[in-house]
Amino acid sequence: MVGRIKYNVMNDTELSFLKSEIERLLIERGIHLEHDEMLSDLAELGCQVDMETKDLKFTKELIDKAVKAIPEKFTLYSPSGTRDLDFPNPDGGFYSRTNTGAPNYRDIKGNTHYTTLEEVEEWYKLTNAMENIDFVTLPSTSGEYVPGDAVDVYTLEKALKHSAKHIWIQPYESDNVQYLIDMSAAAVGGLEELQKKPIVSFIACSVPCMTYKHMDAEILYRCAKSGIPVQPCSLPTAGANTPVTAQGTAFIACAEIMAMIVMLELLHPGLPVIATPLLFSMDMMTTYTLQSNTEITIARLIAMELFENGYNIRAHSYGTGTDSMEMDAQNFIERTNLTDSMAMSAASILGGAGQLETAKTISPLQLIIDNEIFGIAQRLRRGLDVNIETIDSEEIFACLDKDPTFSYLMSPHTNRHFMEPHRPDMFNRDGAVNWETDGCKSLTDKALEKFHIIMNAEDTYELSADKMAEVKKVLKLANEALVK
Amino acid sequence: MLPTKKIFQKIIEGDEVCTVELCRECLSNGYDAMEILEKSMIPAMDQCGVLLTNRKSFIPQVLMSTRAMQAGIEVLKPYLSQQENKLMISETVIIGTVMGDVHTIGKNLVSIMLESVGTTVIDLGANISGKEFIDAITKYQARFVMMSAMLTSAMVSMRKIVKEIKDHEFGWDVVIIIGGVMVTLAFAKEIGVEYAENAIIGMEKILKIHD
Ligand code: B12
Numbered sequence: 158m159v160g161r162i163k164y165n166v167m168n169d170t171e172l173s174f175l176k177s178e179i180e181r182l183l184i185e186r187g188i189h190l191e192h193d194e195m196l197s198d199l200a201e202l203g204c205q206v207d208m209e210t211k212d213l214k215f216t217k218e219l220i221d222k223a224v225k226a227i228p229e230k231f232t233l234y235s236p237s238g239t240r241d242l243d244f245p246n247p248d249g250g251f252y253s254r255t256n257t258g259a260p261n262y263r264d265i266k267g268n269t270h271y272t273t274l275e276e277v278e279e280w281y282k283l284t285n286a287m288e289n290i291d292f293v294t295l296p297s298t299s300g301e302y303v304p305g306d307a308v309d310v311y312t313l314e315k316a317l318k319h320s321a322k323h324i325w326i327q328p329y330e331s332d333n334v335q336y337l338i339d340m341s342a343a344a345v346g347g348l349e350e351l352q353k354k355p356i357v358s359f360i361a362c363s364v365p366c367m368t369y370k371h372m373d374a375e376i377l378y379r380c381a382k383s384g385i386p387v388q389p390c391s392l393p394t395a396g397a398n399t400p401v402t403a404q405g406t407a408f409i410a411c412a413e414i415m416a417m418i419v420m421l422e423l424l425h426p427g428l429p430v431i432a433t434p435l436l437f438s439m440d441m442m443t444t445y446t447l448q449s450n451t452e453i454t455i456a457r458l459i460a461m462e463l464f465e466n467g468y469n470i471r472a473h474s475y476g477t478g479t480d481s482m483e484m485d486a487q488n489f490i491e492r493t494n495l496t497d498s499m500a501m502s503a504a505s506i507l508g509g510a511g512q513l514e515t516a517k518t519i520s521p522l523q524l525i526i527d528n529e530i531f532g533i534a535q536r537l538r539r540g541l542d543v544n545i546e547t548i549d550s551e552e553i554f555a556c557l558d559k560d561p562t563f564s565y566l567m568s569p570h571t572n573r574h575f576m577e578p579h580r581p582d583m584f585n586r587d588g589a590v591n592w593e594t595d596g597c598k599s600l601t602d603k604a605l606e607k608f609h610i611i612m613n614a615e616d617t618y619e620l621s622a623d624k625m626a627e628v629k630k631v632l633k634l635a636n637e638a639l640v641k
Numbered sequence: 642m643l644p645t646k647k648i649f650q651k652i653i654e655g656d657e658v659c660t661v662e663l664c665r666e667c668l669s670n671g672y673d674a675m676e677i678l679e680k681s682m683i684p685a686m687d688q689c690g691v692l693l694t695n696r697k698s699f700i701p702q703v704l705m706s707t708r709a710m711q712a713g714i715e716v717l718k719p720y721l722s723q724q725e726n727k728l729m730i731s732e733t734v735i736i737g738t739v740m741g742d743v744h745t746i747g748k749n750l751v752s753i754m755l756e757s758v759g760t761t762v763i764d765l766g767a768n769i770s771g772k773e774f775i776d777a778i779t780k781y782q783a784r785f786v787m788m789s790a791m792l793t794s795a796m797v798s799m800r801k802i803v804k805e806i807k808d809h810e811f812g813w814d815v816v817i818i819i820g821g822v823m824v825t826l827a828f829a830k831e832i833g834v835e836y837a838e839n840a841i842i843g844m845e846k847i848l849k850i851h852d
């Protein structure tokens with residue numbers, strides 16, 4: 158059976174307690190939403206709205222109605238058509254994605270600098286070739302290389318041109334949102350086509366506690382109006398803007414996301430949504446934001462369980478990443494610890510591939526290694542069937558091994574199963590002599606080799622010239638309107 | 642243990658109630674207010690600073706200590722001479738996250754740290770324009786401005802805002818200190834301002850320049 162290994166971090170009482178506290182928060186305290194149009198639409202739909210203070214409260218009936226409207230099945234489409242993602246994952250596995258928003262790029266020589274547009278192109282060439290990476294995000298370029306007011310728009314142009322895989326968009330300013338939608342629509346021949354086959358989905362972030370700035374409200378509103386899937390996020394920092402306990406932080410993040418999901422489903426019943434709590438914590442000694450604190454990892458699992466098991470809503474969080482600056486031992490301990498924990502949670506999506514330094518830096522070499530780690534984690538989640546064939550009891554009961562000519566190597570059972578064990582592409586599986594003869598290569602050396610092989614090969618995907626011309630037209634309009 | 646030593650100890654422990662009580666006790670036993678300040682409070686805060694810098698204590702502990710010290714100072718104030726009280730007048734710092742950026746956690750942390758050592762902080766919030774900074778500097782006659790930027794895109798507006806403040810004639814010198822995850826020393830140098838890597842260093846910078 159596939160997708161069988163999943164562990165629960167809450168018991169039933171805890172799960173229903175968390176659900177009821179979240180709903181109570183949405184009903185009794187409500188949210189602060191900085192978007193007049195959206196507030197009045199939601200008031201018409203039954204929410205209790207104070208237009209003056211911009212505060213909004215939900216009712217239990219509205220929450221239930223919204224949860225009911227969430228589609229049980231939906232697809233995030235890929236521009237190439239070769240990597241469409243069906244939810245729930247038919248194999249019971251998880252999907253994975255790259256890191257979003259990191260401003261810095263650590264190139265293969267180890268130099269770290271703001272990401273250039275050429276590096277964005279390099280990134281998509283790599284992600285196209287990564288078999289265990291299912292969709293992509295926008296690496297963040299900077300005001301040094303593209304107009305500062307439109308970094309998201311310029312980066313999206315590259316994504317649409319090069320990525321064979323679904324694109325998750327993180328906007329930077331309110332005014333940019335509509336252009337990002339229009340650009341995506343241009344890449345598929347119009348908004349109607351985009352609604353039918355969304356090749357993009359959006360990020361909207363709450364600001365803890367329970368506040369939605371205009372930009373994020375605008376993302377929710379425009380996506381609801383245009384029928385484009387949203388993966389609403391909350392990025393709380395435990396101890397800084399949410400309770401210091403990881404559980405308290407998970408509680409607020411989940412409530413904030415729940416509010417976004419309810420609003421989206423009220424505005425557009427049936428819109429595909431994926432709950433995305435991205436939890437952080439503040440180190441109480443150094444004051445820096447951390448991604449890999451152990452309790453926060455457990456809190457991510459709590460959040461995954463709440464949405465997936467508690468509400469049957471697909472859920473997504475960091476599945477890899479580190480607080481280390483380097484690709485050192487701390488990095489690999491933190492990321493595999495997180496990946497394996499998340500792989501065995503109820504999560505539908507594991508994010509963050511390629512990231513270092515608490516989501517501030519991306520590295521092509523780390524991406525190539527994360528591809529490997531996700532492969533192992535996917536295998537872990539699939540688990541093992543235990544039955545008469547897999548335990549091979551018949552051969553043992555038949556005492557085949559007592560025959561002096563018997564060898565497991567030659568047994569029919571081996572013949573049926575020897576291809577099954579997962580073999581990470583770049584791991585050393587050889588003896589010392591061969592390893593030395595081959596140049597004593599480390600995993601990073603092999604990742605570098607793989608990098609060159611991919612970069613020297615033809616790219617597997619590029620958006621057609623006519624569609625690209627349409628995208629460019631929108632880019633031009635965006636540039637005129639946004640760049641001050 | 643000497644009462645002044647006890648006050649030192651209670652401040653380190655962050656015990657506001659005991660600090661206040663001990664300050665009152667000392668005063669009624671004839672201790673000089675300035676002596677209490679110099680022998681207990683300032684050394685206690687120095688010690689807290691050392692513990693924090695050496696990663697030997699947690700931020701909430703230090704904040705409790707500074708709160709205890711502030712409460713003690715309130716008890717001492719009426720007993721300090723005019724001259725001595727003048728020394729206690731706090732610096733006003735204007736702080737905000739620059740236009741185009743809504744990140745506030747780092748900025749809030751800087752504010753809390755500064756307030757904890759008695760600085761008056763005028764927090765303008767996030768998404769702040771050059772004009773808003775200039776108006777606040779003028780209104781509060783502030784010598785210090787602290788700015789935060791978390792986005793590379795917001796660094797463009799930081800550069801612009803710094804120029805606007807520098808071009809403005811206030812009639813006094815204004816020190817600008819910048820920070821935030823994407824801001825670097827090199828960038829600060831390039832735009833001609835001070836840089837602090839984190840809230841603790843930011844607070845120390847203000848205290849140092851104020852001295
Ligand atoms: C929490 C968070 C948010 C929260 C902010 C909530 C809030 N109330 O502030 C929310 C969800 C709202 C948010 C929004 C966005 N975010 Co954000 N966010 C973060 C995150 C995870 C942590 C930042 C943080 O608060 N840290 C905690 C504090 C304590 O640390 P700090 O700010 O670094 O502060 C320290 C120092 O920098 C310094 N400091 C800071 N300011 C100052 C000022 C002075 C004067 C001094 C002396 C020192 C100083 O002192 C502090 C330590 O003591 C970072 C990732 C990261 N690793 O940092 C991304 C991050 C900064 N965000 C990012 C992005 C892209 C965004 C968005 C554009 C994305 C989106 N669509 O939602 C929007 C911003 C929109 C806008 N126009 O502003 C990117 C930035 C990339 C880039 N190119 O610049 C990052 C790196 C994450 C990522 N990979 O995407 N974000």
